[in-house]
Amino acid sequence: MECLTHFRLLYLLLVLSIAMSASMTEDLGTYIIHMDKSTMPMTFSSHHDWYLSMLSSMSSSDGEHPTHLYTYNHVLDGFSAVLSREHLDQLEKMPGFLAIHADTFGRFHTTRSPRFLGLDKNAGSWPEGKFGEDVIIGIIDTGIWPESESFKDKGMGPVPDRWRGACESGVEFNSSYCNRKLIGARSFSKGLKQQGLIISTPDDYDSPRDFYGHGTHTASTAAGSPVRDANYFGYAKGTAIGIAPKARLAAYKVLFINDTDASAASDTLAGMDQAIADGVDLMSLSLGFEETTFEQNPIAVGAFAAIEKGIFVSCSAGNSGPEGYTMFNGAPWITTIGAGTIDRDYAADVTFGGGILTIRGRSVYPENLLISNVSLYFGHGNRSKELCEDFALDPKDVAGKIVFCYFNQSGGVSQVREVDRAGAKGAIISSDSEIFIFPSFFIIPLVVVTPKDGDLVKDYIIKSENPVVDVKFLITVLGSKPAPQVASFSSRGPNNMAPMILKPDVLAPGVNILAAWAPKFALTWVGENGLLTDYILLSGTSMSSPHAVGVAALLKSAHPDWSPAAIRSALMTTAYVLDNTVGSIIDMDTGVAATPLDFGAGHINPNMAMDPGLIYDIEVQDYINFLCGLNYTSKQIKIISRRSKFTCDQANLDLNYPSFIVLLNNNTNTTSYTFRRVLTNVVNSPSVYRASVKQPSGMKVNVQPSMVSFAGKYSKAEFNMTVEINLEYARPQSEYIGNFGYLTWWEVNGTHVVKSPIVSAFAL
Structure with a gap:
């Protein structure tokens, strides 16, 4: 609560500060101004100079002058400034003016x-x-x-x-x-x-x-x-x-x-x-x-x-x-x-040919480096150079240029190092490999584009007499999909x-x-x-x-x-x-x-x-029974449990776990296994739950009883789940996993849903 109180105090101080400023000066505000760059007079060498000239020409009755904040070069055409109401009226009448928006304050973002x-x-x-x-x-x-x-x-x-x-x-x-x-x-x-x-x-x-x-x-x-x-x-x-x-x-x-x-x-x-x-x-x-x-x-x-x-x-x-x-x-x-x-990713915007093509790629290059109108190099027709393999690039060909490469399955770091060795300014690599999620790969100005976008880049380079590129780094993308x-x-x-x-x-x-x-x-x-x-x-x-x-x-x-x-x-x-x-x-x-x-x-x-409804609880003795089921020796169990006296009378590999896995043997066509579980109610009220099963392919799952009731908090209910698998129909998805489904307990006239996976796997 101390944290919330601190924020409230900051807010009150901010409001007080604003009120005091308003009493002392005219109602100044921060604004973002959108401009039509095509209307810029020829007398100006840059749009930045044009904006500054516009601001310097403005006046107000109390002598306040506008304050320039930023000129935007990529995100929008325009600038931001601190302006009064009189300034706004003047600005809206100037040639090239498109729109104006008051500055807004976003909520704090966490590390996501x-x-x-x-x-x-x-x-x-x-x-x-x-x-x-x-x-x-x-x-x-x-x-x-x-x-x-x-x-x-x-x-x-x-x-x-x-x-x-x-x-x-x-x-x-x-x-x-x-x-x-x-x-x-x-x-x-x-x-x-x-x-x-x-x-x-x-x-x-x-x-x-x-x-x-x-x-x-x-x-x-x-x-x-x-x-x-x-x-x-x-x-x-x-x-x-x-x-x-x-x-x-x-x-x-x-x-x-x-x-x-x-x-x-x-x-x-x-x-x-x-x-x-x-x-x-x-x-x-x-x-x-x-x-x-x-x-x-x-x-x-x-x-x-x-x-x-x-x-x-x-x-x-x-x-x-x-x-x-x-x-x-x-x-x-x-x-x-x-x-x-x-759902957060890191990117760079890559623009080719001064605007012919713009692509967003992945990058975590840690510098706000300006790459503008830099020549592109692609070893078209030489597969070794296209892959940026070791010692494939000639420094005389690539020095000061951005090199475009296709990902080599044995490459990654080696490709980046080859571009660096050859003295290139940076690289664009076409790849869908997940290895490029790691920031440690970005030791040079590097952008990774998808294979689909990579084909567009290749097409642009081949068709262009003088392929050039601009790159804007330090872009954080929120809400990326799919995730997780x-x-x-x-x-x-x-x-x-x-x-x-x-x-x-x-x-x-x-x-x-x-x-x-x-x-x-x-x-x-x-x-x-x-x-x-x-x-x-x-x-x-x-x-x-x-x-x-x-x-x-x-x-x-x-x-x-x-x-x-x-x-x-x-x-x-x-x-x-x-x-x-x-x-x-x-x-x-x-x-x-x-x-x-x-x-x-x-x-x-x-x-x-925070509110699961039911839990699958496990006692320490259950783990000891599990070790007995694994045929651990008395010595092994003593080392783990530090118990000098115990018995394995209730050896049991079927722990009261919130998931179910059946190990298969390729030498048998049909297998059946029964799991025994105990559910514990952790809600301060009686409840009733009904079981439903998403049947895995090739499996037949039966839950008994299919409905369980609980008298109150910490009351328990037992159930058995029998899984029958026909290997003729339960074809493996890989060399080790078969198929999977889910057992779900739905609270009757309630909101709790208790879900557990059911999976088959092939034993090594």
Whole structure:
């Protein structure tokens, strides 16, 4: 509420300022003036001079003169100025005048992913979840850059009494750097040191300070404070804000820049252990270890201990897609997050021949460079030059020119470097490859156009005696479609270690996410020059996990009694599977509809997750029974559960999970499997639900009972779902996925909808 009060105060001050100005001067205003450039007198060398001449000729009774603000060269023909009513009357009578509009003030834009998730300060999960107030998120990562504006604690109350953590001093890090937002910071490097990996400046800081920036980025994504005018070299300009902006942050540094850029398992476990001891409510880990049985995986082991304490654990799914069975962090007690795009893109406008052809392409080139009337080069007739292959371009041919290339499947970075090596001014590459979503590719003035537009460019070059081009960079496109899409790099399920659990669980924003950065590490380069910045665009499932943990923090704040499994269930059963064109979510790699093995239950929907109606809850003992079902030995289970006494009398691979997957064997034609589930009502009233099934192709699904009733909050109801699959008709979509559909529980005379995917997959 302090934030809202602050904005109201600013508004009152603004109104007061305007009123005082009006009492002292004539009613001046800012206006945008549209002009007909074709009527410009020949005596002026430029339209800018013409506009200035018009303004200087104006007068008013009190002697006030107009003030020129901007001359527009691309977005419109005209200018903006501060004018009085008398000035307006004079301007409207001048030759060439077309129209005038009063300047308007737009609402603040965020770094987009909160808005894309539907977060609104006035309604939905932000106010209902109290913006994550006093919930503590532990970020297990590369540390923190505490001076970032994203970690300011303005308006935050005292640190919760239950917090037991500390802020450690170390290399270039002092305990005083912590505050009421960043309430803890610790570093764990003993394991790396023991392996001979020395950690010291300038390679990294042996302290909680973030050298690389990754931990700063993930922390600010999850719970960063509002920061106005954040941007990436002019792109994505707006107010950066975390998903749970009033949550507290604790940073645990376990990743260091060294010869392996890795984290020792011992250090990671120490960090997770300390986070549990300190009293975090949630953890996010945007890292992964080689997939092994769970007792050998430090994250799986640490996460089991965390969920026993009621701590929700979110982990990145990995960046090894788009192939199947590439999933990391697939333990069923972890909430595993895949990466999707948001409805924001970055562009450049390319104009050919002085206006013959204009195309909008993708670009994240980080300079407001003026490219005007520059010659174009295309190696027409020489395929090697058309593809800009290594050492294909002759510097004598391309120096100072923009080179047009067709994408080479083995190229990308190598093509960009070849253009740079040859001394060209920049490049236009025709490609639909998703690799060009990464800003790190744009080390030269580069625009990527679609193959369809690329053909238009080629046709223009071939038919023109002197092909030339203009390029306008630094364009941010909002509302781009379709979105979300599953990022090609996002790891796909099933998970090798437990393929009978559908993974990933959900999809969250993970492509070109703007968040805070360590300003001493240059990830962006132009030529040989590293560019430093406080905010940067990054892509990866590393970015999607903090989005999910931020939403989970909102749910935890609103429902403090919910278990980690309950929170995950709410995220899954309310997720959506349609994009902003109302079509199926697309797989960026294939360009066709994605499947639950790509996006899990769907894309997270915070506002719906706040009130899911029903949940699929899971007890710790259920996970132990699951490990028994995997035929884990007593030793393996003890390592994970830390229990000296347990039995496997109720071994069971059918966890009470909010999704369903049937593993198929190509040696059989027909298979049948029955899932047993328990639903829990989380609404303060009785309710009745009816089941409906979107039958997957080649499958017959039967739900019994098809109607369930609940007496009140936390009452339960059981059901069985039998799936029969005829492999003769259930043809696989790929080498590992069969078909999929959905089970949906509809509230009778109510609004709640509880949806779960049903998918078949072929076992490796």
